[in-house]
Amino acid sequence: MNVFGIRGGAKVSGRKESTAETPIEKMPMPRMLHVPLQQHIGVPAVPIVSVGSRVRKGQLIAASKGAVSAPVHAPTSGFVTRIGDYLAPHPSGLPVLTLSLEPDGRDEWAELPDTLQLETATPKEIADRVSQAGVVGMGGAAFPSAVKLSMGNQYELDSLILNGAECEPYLTCDDRLMRERAEETVVGTKFMMKALGVSKAFIAIEDNKAASFKSMQSACGEGSDIEVVYVPARYPMGSSKHLVQAITGRETPANGRTADLGVIVNNVATAFAVYEACCLGRPLISRIVTLSGEAVSRPANYETLIGTLAAELMKQSGGLTEEPQQLLMGGPMMGQPLQNLDVPIVKGTSGILALRRMEIPEQNVMPCIGCGSCVTVCPAGLMPMAMMNKIDHDDVDGADDIGLRDCISCGSCNYVCPSHIPLVQFFNYGKGKLKEQDKDKIRHDKIKVLTEARERRLEKQGVH
Amino acid sequence: MTAISEMSAPYVRKEKSVARTMTFVMVALMPATLYGLYLYGWPAIILFTTTIVSAVLFEVLSLLVARKPVARFTSDGSAILTAWLLAISLPPWAPWWIAVLGSAVAIVIGKHVFGGLGQNVFNPAMVGRVVLLISFPLEMTSFVDPAPLLSASAPTFLQSMDIVFGTATIDAYTGATVLDLLKTTVSQGGTVQEGLAGQYALGSWLAGSHAGSMAEGADILLFIGGVMLIFTRVIQWFIPISTLLSIAAISTVFNIVDPNIYPDAMVHLFTGSAMLGAFYIATDPVTSPTSPKGQIFFGITLGILIYVLRTWAQYPESMSFAILLMNAVAPLIDRYLRPRIFGRTLRGDPLDGPR
Numbered sequence: 001m002n003v004f005g006i007r008g009g010a011k012v013s014g015r016k017e018s019t020a021e022t023p024i025e026k027m028p029m030p031r032m033l034h035v036p037l038q039q040h041i042g043v044p045a046v047p048i049v050s051v052g053s054r055v056r057k058g059q060l061i062a063a064s065k066g067a068v069s070a071p072v073h074a075p076t077s078g079f080v081t082r083i084g085d086y087l088a089p090h091p092s093g094l095p096v097l098t099l100s101l102e103p104d105g106r107d108e109w110a111e112l113p114d115t116l117q118l119e120t121a122t123p124k125e126i127a128d129r130v131s132q133a134g135v136v137g138m139g140g141a142a143f144p145s146a147v148k149l150s151m152g153n154q155y156e157l158d159s160l161i162l163n164g165a166e167c168e169p170y171l172t173c174d175d176r177l178m179r180e181r182a183e184e185t186v187v188g189t190k191f192m193m194k195a196l197g198v199s200k201a202f203i204a205i206e207d208n209k210a211a212s213f214k215s216m217q218s219a220c221g222e223g224s225d226i227e228v229v230y231v232p233a234r235y236p237m238g239s240s241k242h243l244v245q246a247i248t249g250r251e252t253p254a255n256g257r258t259a260d261l262g263v264i265v266n267n268v269a270t271a272f273a274v275y276e277a278c279c280l281g282r283p284l285i286s287r288i289v290t291l292s293g294e295a296v297s298r299p300a301n302y303e304t305l306i307g308t309l310a311a312e313l314m315k316q317s318g319g320l321t322e323e324p325q326q327l328l329m330g331g332p333m334m335g336q337p338l339q340n341l342d343v344p345i346v347k348g349t350s351g352i353l354a355l356r357r358m359e360i361p362e363q364n365v366m367p368c369i370g371c372g373s374c375v376t377v378c379p380a381g382l383m384p385m386a387m388m389n390k391i392d393h394d395d396v397d398g399a400d401d402i403g404l405r406d407c408i409s410c411g412s413c414n415y416v417c418p419s420h421i422p423l424v425q426f427f428n429y430g431k432g433k434l435k436e437q438d439k440d441k442i443r444h445d446k447i448k449v450l451t452e453a454r455e456r457r458l459e460k461q462g463v464h
Numbered sequence: 465m466t467a468i469s470e471m472s473a474p475y476v477r478k479e480k481s482v483a484r485t486m487t488f489v490m491v492a493l494m495p496a497t498l499y500g501l502y503l504y505g506w507p508a509i510i511l512f513t514t515t516i517v518s519a520v521l522f523e524v525l526s527l528l529v530a531r532k533p534v535a536r537f538t539s540d541g542s543a544i545l546t547a548w549l550l551a552i553s554l555p556p557w558a559p560w561w562i563a564v565l566g567s568a569v570a571i572v573i574g575k576h577v578f579g580g581l582g583q584n585v586f587n588p589a590m591v592g593r594v595v596l597l598i599s600f601p602l603e604m605t606s607f608v609d610p611a612p613l614l615s616a617s618a619p620t621f622l623q624s625m626d627i628v629f630g631t632a633t634i635d636a637y638t639g640a641t642v643l644d645l646l647k648t649t650v651s652q653g654g655t656v657q658e659g660l661a662g663q664y665a666l667g668s669w670l671a672g673s674h675a676g677s678m679a680e681g682a683d684i685l686l687f688i689g690g691v692m693l694i695f696t697r698v699i700q701w702f703i704p705i706s707t708l709l710s711i712a713a714i715s716t717v718f719n720i721v722d723p724n725i726y727p728d729a730m731v732h733l734f735t736g737s738a739m740l741g742a743f744y745i746a747t748d749p750v751t752s753p754t755s756p757k758g759q760i761f762f763g764i765t766l767g768i769l770i771y772v773l774r775t776w777a778q779y780p781e782s783m784s785f786a787i788l789l790m791n792a793v794a795p796l797i798d799r800y801l802r803p804r805i806f807g808r809t810l811r812g813d814p815l816d817g818p819r
Contacts, residue, residue, distance in 0.1 A: 007806065012476070169476055241806070253815040254807035332475040355475055364536055366482045367582035372754035373480075376700065381805040383755060386798070403805045403812075411474035418480040419582075425472045 001229050004249040006242045008379040009234040010412045012169055012333065014208060018299040019172045019292050024180055026303045027316060033075055033101040033307035034086050039346040040136040041143045042068035047099060053080050056110035058283050061099055070144045071134045073283035074101060075305035077108040089329045089336065089343040101307065112281035118190055123152065126195035126278060133277035135284045139163055139238065139267035140330055142348035145274065148264060149195040155259040160193055160201040161247055164268040165231055165238035167206060168331025171351045173288040174268050176301045178205070178212035182219035185268055188275030189226055196264055201226045202247050203268065206233040235333060236410040240265035242379055254406055290351035291317055295324035304345050310352045311341035324354035333411045366419040374413035374423065380406050384413035384423050391430040399430050486541030488698040490548060492689035493744060496682035497552055503610040504556035506624030508678055512551045514560050514628070519547030519567035526576035542581055546570050549589035549745060552679035553737060557608050560628050562600065566592040586791045587751045590784040607641060607675035641676045642735040643780035646727055655724040683734045690743025699747045702759035707742040708733060710767025732771065741783035751791040758801040766790045
C-alpha cells in the first residue's frame with residue numbers, strides 16, 4: 001500500500017541494534033513490587049485492600065474511579081506491606097500513592113473471569129473487559145483503553161490503526177513483541193475492531209523493521225481485513241495524528257481528534273494486552289520494557305511485572321558500565337529524565353535508558369542564527385525559533401498566537417538545532433504558563449457570573 | 465541565553481553546530497578562493513590575510529567590550545567567514561586600509577552593534593563592502609587584469625607588500641568588470657555584442673580571466689561549491705535556486721525584447737557576484753527568512769532587485785545593495801509568510817471538523 005508523506009520530521013539515528021535481535025527475556029521475581037495507583041491519565045485508582053492482606057496474582061487491588069481511570073491489579077501473589085507515598089517515575093521526583101507488595105514466591109493466580117469469544121462477544125462486553133483489566137495505552141500516553149474503545153458510540157468510525165512505528169531511538173519493545181507475539185497481537189486487534197465497530201485495520205510499521213513486518217503479515221494471513229503497512233522511518237512517525245496522515249492522507253483538524261476522521265490509533269502492545277484480557281481473562285500486570293543505552297552492560301528487552309524497580313532490571317543486565325550522564329524513562333526524544341533507578345516500572349514504561357556522556361555530546365548553547373532548520377523539521381508546521389524568541393521575552397501570548405498550543409513537544413526542532421537551544425524546554429514552560437492563564441480565566445469568569453447574579457438578586461430585593 | 469540545560473528531552477542531538485556550518489561554507493568557498501588568489505597573486509593573498517586577521521581582532525575586541533565569552537564566540541567561525549566573504553568581494557589589489565576598515569565596519573557596526581551573532585539585521589560582510597564602496601569609490605572600483613602567480617606579469621612578494629601597504633602606483637589598474645564594460649558600451653550607444661566582443665572572448669569570463677573582485681571570476685567554482693553545500697544540507701536550496709532562476713527568467717525576458725541592450729541570462733548569472741551572492745551571502749541564515757516559503761519569496765525578489773539595479777541603477781555591481789535591501793525586509797517576510805500549521809488553514813483556523 002502506498003502511504004502519504006507527513007510534513008517535516010527528522011531522520012533520527014535509531015540506535016536499536018543492541019536490543020533488536022535478541023529475544024525477550026523474562027525478569028525473575030523481584031523481592032518487592034511497588035505498584036503506583038496512578039499509572040494512567042485520569043483519576044487515580046482507589047486501594048481496596050489493606051496492609052497485611054494477602055493478594056493473589058491478578059486480583060484487583062485498586063478500583064478505578066470516575067469515567068477516565070483504570071484499575072490496578074496485583075502483579076503476583078503475596079502480602080501488602082505498605083500503602084503510602086513512593087517515588088514515581090516522573091521528572092518532578094514527587095511521590096504518588098503506591099501499594100508495596102512482597103511476593104510469596106508462589107505466583108498463584110486469582111480466579112480470572114471467563115474468556116470472551118471473538119464471534120459472540122458484544123462491543124460493550126469487550127470494552128468492559130478491557131476496562132476491568134486495567135488496560136491503558138502502552139505507547140507511553142497511558143490513556144485508559146476502554147475509553148478509547150467506546151468511542152464508536154460518539155464518533156462514526158471506520159478504521160483502526162495499530163501503531164507499531166516505534167520511532168523513538170533505542171526502543172525495541174514493540175519490535176520484539178511484533179516478532180515474537182504476532183498471532184496474539186492480531187487476535188487482540190480483532191477484538192479491538194469489534195469493540196470499535198470498524199471493518200478495517202492497519203498495522204503501521206516503520207520500514208526499518210522488516211522482521212516485524214513479515215511476522216505480522218503472516219499472522220494476519222491472506223485476504224485479511226487487517227493490512228500491515230510500511231511507513232517511512234521518520235521521526236515522529238509514531239505521533240498518532242501523523243500516522244493517520246501517512247495512512248489515510250488526511251489531516252486531523254486542530255483541537256480535534258483522529259476520531260473526527262473516523263480513525264482510532266492504538267499501540268501494538270495495547271493490542272497484546274487486549275488479547276490477554278479477552279482471551280485469557282488476565283489483567284494488565286506485566287509489559288515488555290527495553291533496557292538500553294551505552295552505559296548498560298547488557299542491553300535487553302525484559303518481560304517485567306508492573307511495580308518492578310528499574311534498578312532490578314539494571315541488576316539483571318549486569319549493571320552500569322560507567323556513571324551514566326542521563327537516566328531516562330521512555331525514549332530519548334520525548335522520555336522523562338529520572339533522578340535514579342529506584343522507580344517502579346508502570347504500564348506506560350516502554351524503556352529505561354542509561355545514556356553515556358558520549359551519547360549526549362556536551363554542547364554549548366549558542367544564540368539562534370535563524371537557520372530555519374527547526375521550521376523545516378517541525379511536523380506541526382510551526383516556527384519554533386519564533387516561538388522561542390517570544391517566550392524568551394516573556395511574551396507567552398505572542399507565542400500562543402503563532403501556534404504554541406499546536407506544538408506536540410516531539411523535540412524534532414531541538415534535535416536539529418545547530419545552536420543547541422533547549423527549545424522544548426521553552427515550550428514546556430510556555431505551555432505551563434498558558435495553562436495557568438486558562439485556569440485563571442475560568443476562575444475569573446466564574447466570579448464574574450456569580451457577582452452579576454448576586455447584583456441582580458440584590459436589585460430584585462430592592463437593596464439598591 | 466547561555467545556560468546549558470538538560471532538564472527536558474530530547475537527549476539525543478544531531479551532530480550539528482554553528483561552527484560546523486561556518487566551516488562547511490568556508491570549505492565550499494575554498495576552491496574559488498584559491499583560484500582567485502592564484503589569479504591575482506601575492507597582493508591578493510596579503511589583502512585576504514589582512515582582512516581575516518583584522519576581522520578576528522575586531523571580533524575579540526567587540527566580545528571583550530560586550531563581556532561575552534571570547535573563546536566560545538570567536539571559535540564559532542562566523543567572524544572569519546564574514547571577513548572571507550568581504551575579502552573575496554574586494555578588488556584584489558586594494559590597499560590594506562580598505563581591508564582593515566572593511567573588517568571594522570563589518571564586525572563592529574554590521575554585527576556587534578546589533579548584539580552580536582544572530583542579532584544583526586544586515587549581512588555584516590555586505591555592510592562592510594557597501595560602506596567602502598560609497599566612501600571610497602575609486603579604490604573599490606580599481607580592478608586589475610589577472611596576473612597569475614609565477615606568471616611574467618605577477619608582482620614579487622616584496623612588490624606586493626608595497627602594493628598593499630605602500631604607496632606604489634600601479635599602471636595595471638586598467639581593467640573593468642564585464643558588467644561595467646557592458647553598461648558603458650550600451651550607454652554610449654553600442655550593443656551588448658560589441659561590449660562583450662570588445663575585450664573578452666565569449667567564455668573567458670567563465671574561466672575568470674577578466675578583471676573583477678577576488679573571487680567573482682571563479683563563478684563556476686562558486687557554483688560547484690554552492691551545489692555541494694545544498695547536497696550536504698548545509699544550506700537549503702530555496703534561496704540560491706530561486707534567486708538564480710529569478711535572475712535567469714527576468715534577464716531572458718528582456719534579452720528577447722532587445723538583445724542589443726539587454727545581455728542574456730548566462731552573462732547575468734556568470735558575471736558580477738551572482739553566484740557568490742546567491743549561494744553564500746543571501747543564504748546567511750541570520751539575515752534571511754526562515755520558512756521555506758519566505759526563503760523562496762526572498763530569492764525571487766532578490767533576483768529581480770539585482771537585475772533592476774544592474775540594469776538601471778548607478779552601480780553595475782549591485783549584488784550587495786540588493787542583498788542589504790532584502791535583509792531589511794526579511795523579518796517582515798517571516799512575519800507574513802509562515803508555514804501552514806498542522807490541522808489548520810493558512811489563516812490559522814482549524815480545518816473543517818467532523819464529517
